[in-house]
Amino acid sequence: MESATEKFKDIPDFHKAKKFFITHQWDSTLVYTAKQLIVDKNTEELKNYCHFFRGISFRNKDILSEAKEELFKVSKDFTFYNNVKIMLGGIAFGQEKFRKAIQYYKVIDSIETNDLKGLKKTNIEENIGSCYLHLKQYNIANTYFQRSISVHEKNKDTLELIGTYGNIAGFYYDQYLDDEAIPYYEKAYALAQKIDDDTKKLETANNMAVVETNRKNFQKALAYTNEVVKYKDILNDRDRNWAIAKLEKELAVNKKQEEVNALAIENKLKQAERNGFIYLAVILFLILAAVVYFFKEKVKTNKIIVAQKEDLDELNAMKDKLFSVVSHDLRSSVHALKTSNTELSENLEAQNLDALDDLLHTNSAIVNGAYNLLDNLLHWALLQTEQSYFEMENMHLFFIVEQTAYNYKPLLLDKKIQFENKVSKDTMIVADQESLKIILRNLLDNAIKFSNPNDTITIYTQNNSETYCDLIIEDTGLGMSETTRLQLLKDSVTLAKKENKHIIGTGLGMQLCKSMIQKNKGKFTIESELGKGTKMIVSLRKNLPDGSD
Structure with a gap:
């Protein structure tokens, strides 16, 4: 051309x-x-x-x-x-x-x-x-x-x-x-x-x-994920080197400009000496203005540093609390597994098959809980460091729910919980598939955890809005008090405590759900009454938001 x-x-x-x-x-x-x-x-x-x-x-x-x-x-x-x-x-x-x-x-x-x-x-x-x-x-x-x-x-x-x-x-x-x-x-x-x-x-x-x-195949998936992290670091380093070179160039220009300014000030001083006290007064006034300006800038910078320190202290406190809660729950799970294995050995020698069956189910539940805790911790860490892969796309909601629920069939059967997926096969939403699966896994896991034997769990949708499709996970289980409901909905980085003393949980899964729902441009709310079950409502976009890729 x-x-x-x-x-x-x-x-x-x-x-x-x-x-x-x-x-x-x-x-x-x-x-x-x-x-x-x-x-x-x-x-x-x-x-x-x-x-x-x-x-x-x-x-x-x-x-x-x-x-x-x-x-x-x-x-x-x-x-x-x-x-x-x-x-x-x-x-x-x-x-x-x-x-x-x-x-x-x-x-x-x-x-x-x-x-x-x-x-x-x-x-x-x-x-x-x-x-x-x-x-x-x-x-x-x-x-x-x-x-x-x-x-x-x-x-x-x-x-x-x-x-x-x-x-x-x-x-x-x-x-x-x-x-x-x-x-x-x-x-x-x-x-x-x-x-x-x-x-x-x-x-x-x-x-x-x-x-x-x-x-x-999580071992291979982790290896590929490590490669993704490595190449992201390489690309970030490349961008960082470019930024450093640009900054060095700007500093060189600024330094040259400072030299020019110094020469200009020197010329002004000489001119002031030649022309008397009027020019000297002007220079003094300019110096005073510069001092005032830099003083204000220093005050402003100090305020920014103080605010950043407060944010850092809050994040450190959250990290310490997270480590404390997670380590406590992992220690409890390992201790419970150790105790259960001891009983398993004793009953194996006595050939007490009924007890062995109960203990195996107990061990399975303990391991499943610990696995879910570690899985949530991994995804939470990836989300906090912005290393997770994320791409919003159109998808059929029914099949995502069906795939996620399939992995929970053994738990549902073991607890004799009746489950039904009433999501229409024609329902289309826009979301990141992997993060949506994590949201569904945590909410379905909570529904099972807080349901009694022979209870019912139903997943269905409501389309009352042109923008959002409401996905509802409803159970007839323990429910929660209004205080707990409001605490779970609170926009905070702190971990929520479960009020049922027989069910151990860090609340990390719920925080992960809220973060990922927000990242998917969705909304989240809870309807519940103590002893009468719970509705977890996830509002998902029907179309990509304006300005999204």
């Missing part, structure tokens, strides 16, 4: 517009292209470039209607008209008008490769495949993805292959065809290890961590 527009270098407004376009200064590009379009003697080619620059500028400012209007003004004989079609396809894709996007992309796909002026046909085919994937026309999507893979493999284009393998894996994963999806995730991961691209390594390792977690 640089050489194609060289003929217009003597036109001032267009030359400035091109310079700002190349440096991604979209507002300035719009200003100078508007000035250029006012001129009467513009050629058709010059108008095309102006409308093209304006369309891309509006697109990058996310003003899509204006972007389309400008791109439609570009004539078909324009040198980069194929790029216009690609841009219109991208806008349609972003607006989820996938059939319209396919129309634009297929126009480009039908053109001979040597006419595409730098555009990769494999990328266009992959875009078409992505459109069909969103339209749930999986067979057609697969055809385009496979064609793209064949070309990438032939050209040994590793970066493109990694992206296409990821799309194919997502294509199968959306159909719950894990066995077909996982090999592509593994291929993408293996290729990423061979290139010097830490971002790709992070993405593929994160995908493998999710896959191994879903397969309940």
Whole structure:
């Protein structure tokens, strides 16, 4: 494009517009292209470039209607008209008008490769495949993805292959065809290890961590999670080094500026000596003003330091309390397990089968409680350090509830609790899948824990709002007092205590639930009455909030 527009270098407004376009200064590009379009003697080619620059500028400012209007003004004989079609396809894709996007992309796909002026046909085919994937026309999507893979493999284009393998894996994963999806995730991961691209390594390792977690292969999942943390640290260090270099440059500039200021002050002093007491009075006044300013800044800085210290003290107190409560509960669980194992050995020698059965159930409950405590602690730590993977997407709520409840069937049967999933299979919500599962696990675990034998647990939804869908976990168990209910809903980092002395719990799970519900842009409330059961109500978004990716 640089050489194609060289003929217009003597036109001032267009030359400035091109310079700002190349440096991604979209507002300035719009200003100078508007000035250029006012001129009467513009050629058709010059108008095309102006409308093209304006369309891309509006697109990058996310003003899509204006972007389309400008791109439609570009004539078909324009040198980069194929790029216009690609841009219109991208806008349609972003607006989820996938059939319209396919129309634009297929126009480009039908053109001979040597006419595409730098555009990769494999990328266009992959875009078409992505459109069909969103339209749930999986067979057609697969055809385009496979064609793209064949070309990438032939050209040994590793970066493109990694992206296409990821799309194919997502294509199968959306159909719950894990066995077909996982090999592509593994291929993408293996290729990423061979290139010097830490971002790709992070993405593929994160995908493998999710896959191994879903397969309940937690040891491998932890290994992949450690890789994710490592690559995040590398990327953070890179950003940090860039920031340090920028800061050093700023300090050098400031130092030079200080030298200039010192020379200016010296000149002012000399001038004051020459011109008498008037100039000296001005300098003294400036010095006094500077002292007052820096004094105020110091007071302001001290206030910030004091506030930060208070926050740090609060976090340290919370950490100490967390360690104290968790270690106490773990110690209690281990002690209970030790005592139960002693009784188990005695009853094993006596061949008391009924007692052995009771003790095994007891051991199972103790281990399950300790495991849930450690699992919540891990997720809480990841959440606090912002290391957890999080992506909000559309999903069927029924199947998430069904998957989560399946793991609790043994506990429900053991306690003779009747469970029913009444969530409609058509109910769609927007949330991060893994954090939603953690929320459901903790709330369902609490419902079981605080229910009596032969009680009932029901999960259902209410759709009384255009924005939120209310997911309700209702049990007919012990319930809670109004004081406890308000304490659990309190927006605080402190851990809540359970009022039932026979049920041990740190309250960490409830804090984790509230944090993750908030991260999912949702709301949480509790309805309960002591002795009459509890309703845990999680309000989940039906659509992505404005401004979300």
